[in-house]
Amino acid sequence: MKIRLAYGESGLDLEVDPSRTTVVEPVHHRAATDQVAALRTALREPVAGPPLRERVRPGQTVAISACDGTRPQPRHLMIPAVLAELEGIVRLEDVVILVATGTHRGNTEAELRQMFGAEIADTVRIVNHDARDASQLTWMGTYGKDVPVWLNRAWVEADVRITTGFVEPHFFAGFSGGPKLVAPGLAALETVLVLHDAARIGDPRATWGVIHGNPVHDDVREIAEATGVTFALDVVLNRDKDIVAAFGGDLLPMHAAATAAAKRMAMRPVVAPFDVVVTTNSGFPLDQNLYQAVKGLSAAYQVARPGGTIVCAAECRDGFPDHGSYREVLASAPSPQSLFDDISARTTTVPDQWQVQIQARIQSRNRVIMHTGHLSDAELATAHLEQTRDISATVAEALAAAGPGARLCVLPEGPQTIPYLAESS
Numbered sequence: 001m002k003i004r005l006a007y008g009e010s011g012l013d014l015e016v017d018p019s020r021t022t023v024v025e026p027v028h029h030r031a032a033t034d035q036v037a038a039l040r041t042a043l044r045e046p047v048a049g050p051p052l053r054e055r056v057r058p059g060q061t062v063a064i065s066a067c068d069g070t071r072p073q074p075r076h077l078m079i080p081a082v083l084a085e086l087e088g089i090v091r092l093e094d095v096v097i098l099v100a101t102g103t104h105r106g107n108t109e110a111e112l113r114q115m116f117g118a119e120i121a122d123t124v125r126i127v128n129h130d131a132r133d134a135s136q137l138t139w140m141g142t143y144g145k146d147v148p149v150w151l152n153r154a155w156v157e158a159d160v161r162i163t164t165g166f167v168e169p170h171f172f173a174g175f176s177g178g179p180k181l182v183a184p185g186l187a188a189l190e191t192v193l194v195l196h197d198a199a200r201i202g203d204p205r206a207t208w209g210v211i212h213g214n215p216v217h218d219d220v221r222e223i224a225e226a227t228g229v230t231f232a233l234d235v236v237l238n239r240d241k242d243i244v245a246a247f248g249g250d251l252l253p254m255h256a257a258a259t260a261a262a263k264r265m266a267m268r269p270v271v272a273p274f275d276v277v278v279t280t281n282s283g284f285p286l287d288q289n290l291y292q293a294v295k296g297l298s299a300a301y302q303v304a305r306p307g308g309t310i311v312c313a314a315e316c317r318d319g320f321p322d323h324g325s326y327r328e329v330l331a332s333a334p335s336p337q338s339l340f341d342d343i344s345a346r347t348t349t350v351p352d353q354w355q356v357q358i359q360a361r362i363q364s365r366n367r368v369i370m371h372t373g374h375l376s377d378a379e380l381a382t383a384h385l386e387q388t389r390d391i392s393a394t395v396a397e398a399l400a401a402a403g404p405g406a407r408l409c410v411l412p413e414g415p416q417t418i419p420y421l422a423e424s425s
Contacts, residue, residue: 005391006239006283006413008315008373014278014410015392020399021408024268024303024419031242035074038246039081042233046249047257052085052231056160062086062095063158065181067165068128069099069107069115070285070292072241076117078164078233083124096154097126100165100185103192105323106130127154131189143226144219147195150188151227163224163232163251167258169266169418171298172201172358174211177234178255179224187223195219196354198344208302208418209267211259224251234258236265239413269422270409273305275402276395280313280414287314287414289321290375290383294359296414301362303409303419309367309398311391312414316372320379329356330383336363339384359383369394 001018004011032038043052056062064082067073079097086095097116099107106128113121120126129152130136137150138157155161167177184192200206200215211217232251235243236258244265247258281287281296293314300310320327333339340360343353362368369386377387388394399406411417 003410003412005278005313006280006287006416007313008287008317009284011283012313012391014395016395016408016410017399020406021410022270022274023410023412024270024417025412026239026266026417029238029244029265031238031240031244032246035077035243036081038243039078039233039235040084042246042248043081043085046231046254047247048253049231049250052082052162052248053089055230056086056089058089060090060094060159061157062090062160062162063155064095064097065100065155065161065163065165065186066097066116067099067181067185068101068104069111070104070288071166071176072237072285073164073166074235074237074241074243075115075164076120077243078235079116079120079124082162082164082233083120090160092123095124096158097124098152098155098186099126099128100181101129101131102184102187103131103189103324105321129186131187131192137188140227144222145215147191147219147223149183149191149223149227151182151191152186155182155186156227160230161228163229164234166235166237167255167262168237169208169262169415171208171295171415172196172206172216172354173220174207174209174214174217175255175259175262177258178232178251179217179221179229181232182224182227182229183220193353198346198353198357201354201357202344208299208420209263221252236261239416266416267418267420270303270419271422272407273303273421274308274409275305275406276309276311276398277304277409277411278311278313278391278395279411282414282416284315287316289318290314290316290370290372291321291324291326291355293370294355294362296411297362297368298358299411299415299418300409301366303421304366306365308402309369310362311369311371311388311394311398313371313391316374319374320383326355327382329353330359336360336384340364
């Protein structure tokens with residue numbers, strides 16, 4: 001049986017034995033008949049609170065938060081829809097679009113034009129949030145469980161603050177979208193380091209699909225609510241990255257409705273763990289680097305038996321990446337177990353620790369093999385990872401080594417669908 005894996009922009013094929021293979025993938029949902037109309041309805045008939053136009057007055061300044069280039073948000077549809085609702089009330093020169101990079105790198109001019117479209121890039125000011133630039137940040141206070149909060153100054157000083165995002169299961173924040181477009185999206189590095197510290201990330205409730213009681217999301221939610229969001233707009237996407245449904249309105253009720261829809265679409269129960277799990281990071285733009293590919297690994301980890309094998313196909317055209325300390329921290333210990341123990345024992349957090357902590361936990365329990373197009377075997381070895389050039393052969397070998405009756409699970413779209421053990425639901 002041939003299975004098409006999401007990989008880069010072209011994909012790749014995997015040959016498997018159907019008699020021992022379970023495929024977990026999104027149930028295909030058709031895109032909304034008119035995606036722009038779906039957005040317009042969400043803005044005019046919100047889940048909670050008044051329509052967007054009724055929340056804005058002439059002469060006010062507006063800040064719009066949007067996902068960065070590692071996320072497949074349909075910005076080219078969402079931002080024009082928001083601006084259309086503001087037409088006649090707000091001047092374009094009083095609008096700023098803030099790319100909610102969190103601690104990621106800023107997007108280039110060419111990337112911004114591709115992300116938002118030439119017309120938006122030419123007529124509206126777009127600013128990459130920089131978590132490390134003190135001049136961009138302003139102190140807000142302490143929220144949640146002792147989280148020191150600095151947020152983007154342009155966001156805080158705007159009269160109207162609008163979040164735009166998309167909702168899918170997130171590997172330690174529960175779900176994306178909603179309040180994450182404020183923090184960590186527009187927060188200072190110091191804020192993100194606390195939100196993503198070892199204790200929060202190590203909590204068993206900090207996982208896919210869990211929001212309430214999740215120490216990461218609880219604090220993220222409190223920060224966004226306490227610092228103020230005027231209107232929130234989220235979408236749920238299908239595997240083609242098209243809009244299936246749109247939700248607007250007051251931040252928390254809107255996000256609750258969107259996460260309920262995303263959970264129905266993107267989480268699937270399985271009855272027992274698997275000896276071998278093949279995963280991806282959902283193809284481009286999500287598999288641009290190894291840092292992001294940890295999400296695909298985490299999805300596989302949910303249903304891989306201890307000691308089993310995880311094979312991940314992620315193009316990694318942006319390498320580890322080179323910015324940040326992710327690569328350095330990965331190479332700082334002689335083994336995944338020692339790295340995990342070291343991070344878990346720390347009382348202070350370093351940049352990229354959260355991603356490394358999850359990766360180290362996965363690698364300390366499972367053999368992890370990568371297939372990439374832009375990282376060498378030697379580079380992956382510094383991260384305690386193996387590489388395969390032939391995924392089909394590697395899977396066959398791993399199943400043979402696991403013995404008769406060994407079972408394979410394939411996640412062709414990676415974290416677009418999250419499997420979970422039915423007995424632990």
